[in-house]
Amino acid sequence: MKKTGLYLLAGLFIGGMAACEDANDWGYDAAHDRPFRPTQFETVEELPTSVQVSFKGVQDATKYVFEFSKGDSLLFNNIVRTDEVLADTLTPFSESPLVVSTEYRVWFQDLDGTSRYSIRMKGVDERTGRESGYIALCFDTPNEQIFTNVIPGTNSAVLNWDATKEATTIKYGEEVETQPETETTPAVLDTIWAEPVALTSDMQGQLTLEGLKSGTNYIAQIWNNAADEVLRGTYDFRTLGSATAAPIEVKAGDDINALLAGQTGDVTLSFSGDAAYTAGELIVPEGIANLYIAGNMVNGQMPKLTMGKFTFQAPLNNVYVQYVDIVSDGSAQFLVEIGDANFFKNITFEGCNISDVPRSIVRLNSGDAEVEGITISGCLIHNVALSGYGLLNIGKAKSLQSVVIRNNTLWNITDQIIDLRVEVEEFEYTQNTFYNDANTGIPKFFRLDKQPKSITVTSSIFSGPNGGSKTNAGNSDYNWLSYAGCYRTSDLQIDSREFTDARVLSYTAAELFADPDNGDFHFNPDLHFEGDGEAGDSRWWTK
Structure with a gap:
């Protein structure tokens, strides 16, 4: 009985299995016989002309297909490109035993800036023809900038x-601010566009705009419209000089002080890059409210002005020295020295080359001086303060609002970058390249006797053998000062006060730069310096 019961149970079990197979034997739609679509698809980084995407793998996929549609949001009505990536060429970014859990990352180049794209992808098994479903996303490329x-x-x-970038047209125009109708109505910035300029290959990446107004804000745009109009760059700029007074053209051999004598209000001295000038002591007479020393480039050359110093015979508002190659004749220790009540409110050196000043570019030592700002921007400064005092020396002032040193190359400077013994509202030292060669030493970079109310020191490079001597970041231990975002080369040896939070590089200035001893601070392309495009004077960045 027991044995028969076993046979009976076995028969029932086998019969039941057969019945289950018969009951569930239905067909299926071959159109749905496909791998699962990726479980992850997203952008990692969006640049003006490229995008990096991340995705999870598809089981048995031998290739991945990416389709880009431009100008819509996931509609895919305007497919502009299709890219295929072979699975066996991919390197996992984050590997897993399962293909569907392995992350891959791929860059796609040659996109248009300032554009909306939809992108979808699928996995394909070329051996069977099976394809996964699509997964899609939408993204916007940021503004492109091909203006250098x-x-x-x-x-x-x-x-x-x-x-090397494809472009067909430059548009430019004067920016004007419309006056508000009422006190509560905000002003509106409008543009008066000039006739567009068609670009040709013989321009070789350079165009000179003529007939502009002095002291006026302009905007320039560069476009490529081979297929549709694509904005490839935008640049806002201001022409030199005053908007309210015609420039005084200075010719080689002119007595500059004679040209200034008797002038009042706003005065623009316009120098030409195909000439050299001599001033000695450049005297600014009483009656001038704002002085512009404006250099006009000719064939890439700044006007060269050999001089001793600026002297102000009365207080004035603003002094702008722009795009001039100033070489000291050694007759004065300071390029600008304020020791009495004849002070400026603001002084700016912009885009200049300044060399051979024995001591400081600006020496402020007046208890009467009420100064709003001292700015040095976009300059190349060489062999300054070799007799001491430092690049800027501020011993006395009734008040000082700001000191800004931004986007400069400082080459062979001694004593210090700034000797600041008064209270200042704001001090900024950003995006500068500093280098001292084997013959020039700086013992400290900043002497700040009083903590500025606001201080920013970042995106700068400190480098060079520094005359074989050690240096300090500051004159004292400034526990309130961080050098985050800055870099120091290995050959700049530290005494006791380090550049707190700065990145210390493993290579020297001679390895980082192309030819620093001869003033070429382009980065060595073989190093792939991580600060390229962010730190130091932007004129040396890889374009």
Whole structure:
């Protein structure tokens, strides 16, 4: 009985299995016989002309297909490109035993800036023809910038762009601010556009705009419209000089002080890059409210002005020295020295080359001086303060609002960058390249006797053998000062006060730069310096 019961149970079990198979034997739609679509698809980084995407793998996929549609949001009505990536060429970014859990990352180049794209992808098994479903996303590329720089003049501007980039048209116009109808109505910025300029290959990435107004804000745009209009760069600039007074053209051999004598209000001295000038002591007489020393580039050359110093015979508002190659004749220790009540409210050196000043570019030592700002921007400064005092020396002032040193190359400077013994509202030292060679030493970089109310020191490079001597970041231990975002090369040896939070590089200035002893601070492309495009004077960045 027991044995028969076993056979019976076995028969029932086998019969039951057969019945289950018969009951569930239905067909299926071959159209749905496909791998699962990726479980992850997203952008990692969006640049003006490229995007990096991340995705999880598809089981048995031998390739991945990516389709880009431009100008819509996940509609895919305007497919502009299709890219295929072979699975066996991918390197996992984050590997897993399961393909569907392995993350891959891929870059796609040659996109248009300032554009909306939809992108979808699928996995394909080429051996069977099976394909996964699509997964899609939408993203916007940021603004592109192929302008490398714009050098303004008094009545002109030289536009420079990357000639390897495709572009067909430059548009430019004067920016004007419409007056509000009422006190509560905000002013509106409008643009008066000039006739667009068609670009040709013989321009080689450079165009000079003529007939501009002095002291006026302009905007330039560069476009490519081979298929549709694509904005490839935008640059805002201001022409040199005053908007309210015609420039005084200075010719080689002119007595500059004679040209200034008797002038009142706003005065613009316009110098030409194809000439050299001599001033000795440049005397600014009483009656001048704002002085512009404006250099107009000619064939890439700044006007060269050999002089001793500026002297002010009365207080004035603003002094702008722009795009001039100033070489000290050694007859004065300071390029600008304020020791009495004849002070400026603001002084700016912009885009200049300044060399051979024995001591400081600006020496402020007056208890009467009420100064709003001292600014040095976009300059190349060489062999300054070799007799001491430092680049800027501020011993006395009734008040001082700001000191800004931004986007400069400082080459062979001694004593210190700044000797600041008064209270200042704001001190900024950003995006500068500093280098001292084997013959020039700086014992400290900043002497700040009083803590500035606001201080920013970042995105700068400190480098060089520094005359074989050690240096200090500051004159004292400034526990309130961080050098985050800055870099120090290995050959700049520290005494006792380090650049707190700065990145210390494993290579020397000679390895980092192309030819620093001869003033070429382009980065060595073989190093792939991580600060390229962020730190130091932007003129040396890889374009």
